[in-house]
Amino acid sequence: MCGIVGLFLKNSKLEPQLGSLLSAMLETMTERGPDSAGFAIYGSDVLGVKLTLRGPDPATLAGVISDLETATGHSCQKSPRDTHTVLSVPAGAEAEVRAWLAAKAPGIDVVSAGQRMEIYKEVGLPASVAERFDLAGMSGSHGIGHTRMATESAVTTNGAHPFSTGLDECLVHNGSLSNHNDLRRRLSREGLTFATRNDTEVAAGYLTWRMREGASLGQALQSSLTDLDGFFTFVVGTRTGFAVLRDPIACKPAVMAETDDYVAFGSEYRALVDLPGIAAARVFEPEPAKVYAWERH
Known part of the structure; x- marks a missing residue:
């Protein structure tokens, strides 16, 4: 089943609150994924x-x-x-x-x-994982998180999301891919390496490969609609960007909210209800097979 959350801040004044906001969103998705949890935070640059x-x-x-x-x-x-x-x-x-x-x-x-990107993940309830790494104390411009209910593989830290196969690039996924083994072999021939047998890591690798070949994040996501077989909701982070894509059937739940200050994603609306200004936000369900992307420079 799994749960996904994401928060992209347009207003830099909210950056000190990123971790606390994302932590509350992640904990709300516990029922969708009590086995393990993880998150990516885009914070300060290093040389x-x-x-x-x-x-x-x-x-x-x-x-x-x-x-x-x-x-x-x-x-x-x-x-x-x-x-x-x-x-x-x-x-x-x-x-x-x-x-x-x-x-x-x-x-x-x-x-x-x-x-800029840091990823943390462990086995355990989302609230416990967030507390262990002090997610509430982190700041940054955007972050994504995932709560996992392992239905096709063992409950391990390596199986937890997000997955990353490129610099400042990561992905979380709700769904299942049917052609990930074949795609893993193809991407391995292109020089990518994989640490797990998880289909989500293959999806992350696919986006890394497409962007390495010159595609923008939006173009890479658009081509995944043709090259990835299965059902999925992806939330993606890059050094400056945040994107969402649902497969053409869109059988996995998803809701978004946008204000002048932020864009937020949740597998369910209840993950968004405590965000500041949510009462005045534009709340909508992302359409199937449509790329939604935001960037901050």
Whole structure:
């Protein structure tokens, strides 16, 4: 079933409230996905690359990062949050850091990479996951979240959304794709790598590949209507943008609200009811097979 929430702030004065607003929206979707939860936050820029790392526990992850800094000679800015740590590395050192982690620390996952994006996800109730990472205390321009009810795979942290396969790009998904195995093989030949067998990671990889080939986010989403077989609602985040797409049948629930200050998405309207100014918002159901996109520069 799963639940999706998203919030894109047009008004920069609301940025300190992004985490608290998104946290409340995420918790409201608990009944749609009590197994695990995750969220992406687009916060402050760094000069290099933010790598969000996940380990089995905080102490193990801290030890691995210390060994990494010693081995590579890079002293990195670190922002630990429970089982995750955001590691800021020089842009030119990203490949070296990833190679060291793959060779020396196979139990540490690179959850996301980007100049602004940070992704956090874990098994557990959405409220618990949000509290563990202090989502309510985070700020930024936009964020998306997901609560998962695993119906086709095990309940694991790796299976939780959002999924990211490109810099500052991520996707959450409600639905099911039928051709994801074939598409995964095709994208692997294009140089993309996948950490799970989850169909949502393939959808994220598809968008990354299309944009790498020169398509805009809107164009990539539009082409997915032809290339992805199944039923889905996607909410996508990029460094400057936020987008929504439902498949041509649109069998999964979705509602949006827009004001002068923000655009919000929820799998159900109750996820939006506590947003500021919601009484005066334009509330609507996104149409099937239509790309909705907003950007902030």
